[in-house]
Amino acid sequence: MKAFFLLRFFKSRKFSYAAGFAFMFAASFIQTLFPKVLGSSVDLMKERGFALHPVLMNVLWMVLIAFAVFVFTFLWRNMIIANGRNLECYIREELFRHLLTLSPAFYGKRKTGDLIAHAINDISAVRMTFGPATAMSFNGIVICISSIYFMFAAVDARLALLTLAPLPFIIALMLYIGRKIQSRFRIVQDQFGLVSDKVQENISGIRVIKAYAQERSEIEKFGALSSGMAQSNVNLIKVSAALPPLIEFGFAVCFVINLFYGSRMVMRGDISVGDFVAFNGYLSLIVSPIVSIGRVVTIFQRGMASLGRLYDIMSVQPDVTDSPHALRLRPEGEIELRHLTFYHDGARVPALSDVSLRLSKGRTLGIIGPTGAGKSTLAALLLRLYNTEPGQILLDGRDIGDYSLTYLRESYAFVPQDTFVFASSVKDNIVFFKDTYGDEEVEAASRLSLIADSISRFPDGYDTLLGDRGVNLSGGQKQRMAIARALIRNPAVLILDDALSAVDTVTEGRILESLRRARKGKTNIIISHRISALMEADEIIVLDKGFIRERGTHEKLLKKGGMYYDLYTAQQEDGQPQA
Numbered sequence: 001m002k003a004f005f006l007l008r009f010f011k012s013r014k015f016s017y018a019a020g021f022a023f024m025f026a027a028s029f030i031q032t033l034f035p036k037v038l039g040s041s042v043d044l045m046k047e048r049g050f051a052l053h054p055v056l057m058n059v060l061w062m063v064l065i066a067f068a069v070f071v072f073t074f075l076w077r078n079m080i081i082a083n084g085r086n087l088e089c090y091i092r093e094e095l096f097r098h099l100l101t102l103s104p105a106f107y108g109k110r111k112t113g114d115l116i117a118h119a120i121n122d123i124s125a126v127r128m129t130f131g132p133a134t135a136m137s138f139n140g141i142v143i144c145i146s147s148i149y150f151m152f153a154a155v156d157a158r159l160a161l162l163t164l165a166p167l168p169f170i171i172a173l174m175l176y177i178g179r180k181i182q183s184r185f186r187i188v189q190d191q192f193g194l195v196s197d198k199v200q201e202n203i204s205g206i207r208v209i210k211a212y213a214q215e216r217s218e219i220e221k222f223g224a225l226s227s228g229m230a231q232s233n234v235n236l237i238k239v240s241a242a243l244p245p246l247i248e249f250g251f252a253v254c255f256v257i258n259l260f261y262g263s264r265m266v267m268r269g270d271i272s273v274g275d276f277v278a279f280n281g282y283l284s285l286i287v288s289p290i291v292s293i294g295r296v297v298t299i300f301q302r303g304m305a306s307l308g309r310l311y312d313i314m315s316v317q318p319d320v321t322d323s324p325h326a327l328r329l330r331p332e333g334e335i336e337l338r339h340l341t342f343y344h345d346g347a348r349v350p351a352l353s354d355v356s357l358r359l360s361k362g363r364t365l366g367i368i369g370p371t372g373a374g375k376s377t378l379a380a381l382l383l384r385l386y387n388t389e390p391g392q393i394l395l396d397g398r399d400i401g402d403y404s405l406t407y408l409r410e411s412y413a414f415v416p417q418d419t420f421v422f423a424s425s426v427k428d429n430i431v432f433f434k435d436t437y438g439d440e441e442v443e444a445a446s447r448l449s450l451i452a453d454s455i456s457r458f459p460d461g462y463d464t465l466l467g468d469r470g471v472n473l474s475g476g477q478k479q480r481m482a483i484a485r486a487l488i489r490n491p492a493v494l495i496l497d498d499a500l501s502a503v504d505t506v507t508e509g510r511i512l513e514s515l516r517r518a519r520k521g522k523t524n525i526i527i528s529h530r531i532s533a534l535m536e537a538d539e540i541i542v543l544d545k546g547f548i549r550e551r552g553t554h555e556k557l558l559k560k561g562g563m564y565y566d567l568y569t570a571q572q573e574d575g576q577p578q579a
């Protein structure tokens, strides 16, 4: 189960974790020897005409202690903190790998912003928990136990009891305020989420906002969210500002008790001055670990919440997977649909109903129909982005589920309605980061899709950067580049899903003409709203509300005088060129 992915990491690093904790233990324990040596030096120097040699020996011990603490701290930090960073990298890669196995149905239900938040905030919170917070707790526990032990055993138990009496109250108060801080912090985080969502939404939708002159109202909405966030931060400060002075006050009480009783014990000769100095040293040593308890608890709580959310995502099983004996075969392009009916997740009406058809290798199928008819769903099912009932989709006579997903999808090239341009060079976008294609193949595919001329006008030709930091392509250029990306693979099946909608009909005709030449003998599926794009197909189906209403060649369908004919005449009246 994927949820145990963290154990794998800890197991693989068990030796460095064990060594790290051993060094941490050594560093923390050795640190607590310092006050005792300091106290004994004070006792030595108190004598009139004290011998220099034992004092110098003590100084040497102190230097040795400081050096050992430095070396061991350096070593454990390099192991435990570095492992925290490696853990962060490991989770990031595992999450990314897992996200890529999940099907579109999963992405349909999740907000992109949430997924990015998981990838950044949650992973970082888990690192903080298993790195610095674990180290702080272990270090703090060793220092506190050993300091308190020395206070009781090596100095005086009564003095230790009295001085440490306020400690439980300090800890209880800290945890109480810590919980309040935590709940107010959660509100700040939620507000931050709203503010960043708003910024993201506005930047993505800037064109629509400007086109509808919505700037003022968006600024007002943003202002309200931003003030809400400021107010919740102020509420947080009200409690968080009280914590440090309260802790300082608590420890000041400890020091006063120690000064009061400790000095009296020195005067009575119950303890030496050196013991008193050592006791103060121990008290000072435990201040910092105790002050950090609140912080550590908060980091642990946040880390556990983040880990829970990551586990939730990692436990989502991909619904489309290879069967145990998946065929490592590439289908050659013989497609058959048998009474294909498909419901999208949660939908009450099917996107496709009882669709049957046969498309032999080397033939071209045209699919037309009103919006929401099920055309893109059909393409998605052929790519097996969703599962279908066995026996409903056959490729080369075998069920689609029998093929290995990689082999299956490698035999297709799919050009979707809205294609994606990666922030990289034109060439990278066409070869899709595969270095197996040479420049001539890239140029040939670009010529076929009629994008070569546009590319030659770009500042660096095929090396021109696209996307955020480079050239922005027009809608038609994007579509033609996506067709080049598809053609270079020379796939068994080419699916164009309304992939020529942004080019004018003359260019569309020329692209289709070159496709016909380049795709001879291969299977093609052309989905389009325009009859001009698919009129040459060997068979055309008219989809409507998931049903095949009509089928046949262009001429046959025109003669029939049904939906296809109506679409044709409507498009003629709209001024589209005569088919």
Ligand SMILES: Nc1ncnc2c1ncn2[C@@H]1O[C@H](COP(=O)(O)OP(=O)(O)OP(=O)(O)O)[C@@H](O)[C@H]1O
Binding pocket: 105, 108, 344, 345, 347, 351, 369, 370, 371, 372, 373, 374, 375, 376, 377, 378
């Ligand atoms: N991921 C989804 N979850 C739920 N319903 C969906 C999903 N994708 C599509 N649908 C629904 O399935 C039906 C068919 O949609 P589809 O995208 O296949 O239509 P289309 O013919 O390609 O439309 P268009 O021409 O507008 O692209 C529609 O009613 C749509 O709302």
